[in-house]
Amino acid sequence: MLPKDSERERASGAERRASPMASGAQMSEPQAPPVGEEIHLPGPSLIPVFSAIGITLIVVGTTITLILSVVGLIIFLVTTVMWIRDTRRDISELPEEHAH
Numbered sequence: 001m002l003p004k005d006s007e008r009e010r011a012s013g014a015e016r017r018a019s020p021m022a023s024g025a026q027m028s029e030p031q032a033p034p035v036g037e038e039i040h041l042p043g044p045s046l047i048p049v050f051s052a053i054g055i056t057l058i059v060v061g062t063t064i065t066l067i068l069s070v071v072g073l074i075i076f077l078v079t080t081v082m083w084i085r086d087t088r089r090d091i092s093e094l095p096e097e098h099a100h
């Protein structure tokens with residue numbers, strides 16, 4: 001004789017409550033860097049947004065007109081050069097302890 005659906009649900013609920021994760025145990029969190037170590041985060045920038053606009057204009061321009069593609073290509077190239085320049089500047093400002 002098979003147990004009824006409600007008995008199965010109660011049994012599976014009891015198993016879930018008995019699991020270590022359900023009892024409040026949490027997964028280990030990632031290790032924090034040692035005290036005093038600086039975490040590098042790049043500053044806020046609109047360059048990725050303008051780069052995406054340039055790529056969009058390139059794609060749309062292939063359908064509508066070549067002029068739109070050329071404008072998009074110019075925007076994309078300028079923003080890419082700016083992005084690389086900013087990244088190089090950020091990397092050069094890192095402390096010598098960081099392997100780069």
